[in-house]
Amino acid sequence: MIEHDISCTALPIPPTPPLVLLIEDDIVIAEYYKSYLTTEKITLIHLNTGQAALEYLQDIIPVAILLDLGLPDMNGIEILKYVQQQQLRSAVIVITAEDSFEVVVEVMRYGAFDFIKKPFLPNHLLTTLRKIINGQYLNESIPVNTPIKYQKVKKYHQFIGASPSMQEVYQTISKVSTSNAPVFITGETGTGKELCALALHQESPRKDKPFIALNCAAIPHGLMESELFGHVKGSFTGANHDRQGAASLANKGVLFLDEIGDMDLSLQRKLLRFLETSSFHKVGTHRIEKVDIRILCGTHRDPIAEIKAGRFREDLYHRLDVITLELPPLSERGEDVLLLAESFLKQFIQEEPNKYFKEFSLEAQKILLHYKWPGNVRQLRNTIHSVVLLNEGTMVTADMLLAKLAKNQPTSNEVTSHTKKISTSILSVEIMSGNTIRPLWQIEKDVLLKTIEYCNGSVEKAAKLLKIGPATIYRKKRRWKAQLINRTLSF
Numbered sequence: 001m002i003e004h005d006i007s008c009t010a011l012p013i014p015p016t017p018p019l020v021l022l023i024e025d026d027i028v029i030a031e032y033y034k035s036y037l038t039t040e041k042i043t044l045i046h047l048n049t050g051q052a053a054l055e056y057l058q059d060i061i062p063v064a065i066l067l068d069l070g071l072p073d074m075n076g077i078e079i080l081k082y083v084q085q086q087q088l089r090s091a092v093i094v095i096t097a098e099d100s101f102e103v104v105v106e107v108m109r110y111g112a113f114d115f116i117k118k119p120f121l122p123n124h125l126l127t128t129l130r131k132i133i134n135g136q137y138l139n140e141s142i143p144v145n146t147p148i149k150y151q152k153v154k155k156y157h158q159f160i161g162a163s164p165s166m167q168e169v170y171q172t173i174s175k176v177s178t179s180n181a182p183v184f185i186t187g188e189t190g191t192g193k194e195l196c197a198l199a200l201h202q203e204s205p206r207k208d209k210p211f212i213a214l215n216c217a218a219i220p221h222g223l224m225e226s227e228l229f230g231h232v233k234g235s236f237t238g239a240n241h242d243r244q245g246a247a248s249l250a251n252k253g254v255l256f257l258d259e260i261g262d263m264d265l266s267l268q269r270k271l272l273r274f275l276e277t278s279s280f281h282k283v284g285t286h287r288i289e290k291v292d293i294r295i296l297c298g299t300h301r302d303p304i305a306e307i308k309a310g311r312f313r314e315d316l317y318h319r320l321d322v323i324t325l326e327l328p329p330l331s332e333r334g335e336d337v338l339l340l341a342e343s344f345l346k347q348f349i350q351e352e353p354n355k356y357f358k359e360f361s362l363e364a365q366k367i368l369l370h371y372k373w374p375g376n377v378r379q380l381r382n383t384i385h386s387v388v389l390l391n392e393g394t395m396v397t398a399d400m401l402l403a404k405l406a407k408n409q410p411t412s413n414e415v416t417s418h419t420k421k422i423s424t425s426i427l428s429v430e431i432m433s434g435n436t437i438r439p440l441w442q443i444e445k446d447v448l449l450k451t452i453e454y455c456n457g458s459v460e461k462a463a464k465l466l467k468i469g470p471a472t473i474y475r476k477k478r479r480w481k482a483q484l485i486n487r488t489l490s491f
Contacts, residue, residue, distance in 0.1 A: 345384055
């Protein structure tokens with residue numbers, strides 16, 4: 001890397017290697033970027049103010065611009081606007097600590113090539129920069145605005161995704177599918193827990209036998225035992241005939257108990273006995289029935305937090321938690337969102353008459369990539385369906401997506417109201433331990449756990465209140481669990 005730190009009064013002649021302009025006022029951070037890029041065959045120019053950058057761009061057009069939004073003399077958006085208005089062939093990579101939906105939308109509207117949130121992994125920056133250089137500098141026939149496409153499409157049963165996190169899911173399913181051991185599937189709402197259970201069934205020797213799914217959150221507690229084990233005629237008001245339960249229907253096959261964290265405690269005890277004996281009796285009779293089934297279960301809740309809150313039996317959890325399979329949130333799956341969006345678009349075009357959409361614009365692709373998708377794949381699917389129904393044309397544009405996504409953002413009043421309600425819970429976190437201040441990580445852990453408890457175990461709601469991503473909480477929880485295991489092994 002050839003490096004220059006210059007003022008706007010001394011403008012060098014662009015050298016042969018591709019020119020990259022770094023606009024960053026923090027010298028320490030700028031040095032980090034330079035260290036990341038030291039092995040790249042580029043010339044790096046560093047400027048620390050927006051005004052110097054605007055003056056520089058009047059004379060020289062770099063291949064790429066690394067832009068910090070928080071400049072001392074202006075908002076970096078002004079530089080982005082200038083690049084777009086002047087139609088400069090510079091691909092802008094916005095690097096900032098801000099990651100609100102509004103900021104992401106604004107930078108994409110003004111043509112940013114990519115949006116990278118601080119802190120980030122160096123490989124993210126290097127990969128993005130190489131895309132730009134390989135496309136614009138080394139091969140002028142490939143325009144910088146070429147839509148982002150996958151090199152390889154991966155489909156596994158009903159899952160769609162080629163990201164490393166999904167490859168790991170596929171491998172785990174293949175490894176454990178032949179076993180009869182229970183599998184505990186965790187993940188945020190909308191990540192595809194039932195699809196995971198179906199894939200486990202379809203990969204198993206039981207694939208030709210029944211697959212029965214029961215959503216514990218959708219059935220009233222008073223009817224759940226009947227749904228699970230069945231009942232005989234006259235056992236309760238409305239029981240006008242004998243009824244087979246899910247356990248009987250799944251015999252020789254697979255029973256998937258979705259959202260098991262919502263199951264009533266009294267029924268959890270009966271489920272534990274069923275798991276231990278493979279036998280049960282229908283409501284209204286004591287005649288024992290025995291079945292051969294594999295149990296899979298899923299939940300969006302944190303089972304450990306549910307156990308501590310007294311809402312889930314610890315013995316049942318340990319009986320079910322032979323194999324844990326965690327599904328990643330869509331926000332951690334990278335460009336899988338594009339594969340999924342394209343698949344949904346094709347599906348709805350086939351289902352809806354007189355609709356002719358064929359693709360997403362580049363700006364729409366960028367919004368799909370950078371939106372956080374709190375409702376995960378389910379929200380993405382519904383968003384694409386809504387866009388298809390409410391619009392006309394052959395290309396899905398950024399405005400079509402924004403019209404739908406903007407309605408999903410909480411108002412400031414809603415956030416303020418929730419924040420006030422949670423303040424009492426957070427204030428109960430102890431800062432002192434005896435006469436000393438507790439370590440920050442312990443205080444942070446208490447705040448996160450108390451917020452999750454306040455939200456009745458919902459990581460998604462807790463993340464929204466704390467204005468962080470759900471994935472951040474899940475990562476920290478995995479780290480705490482690993483630390484606990486290490487301490488236990490050390491002991």
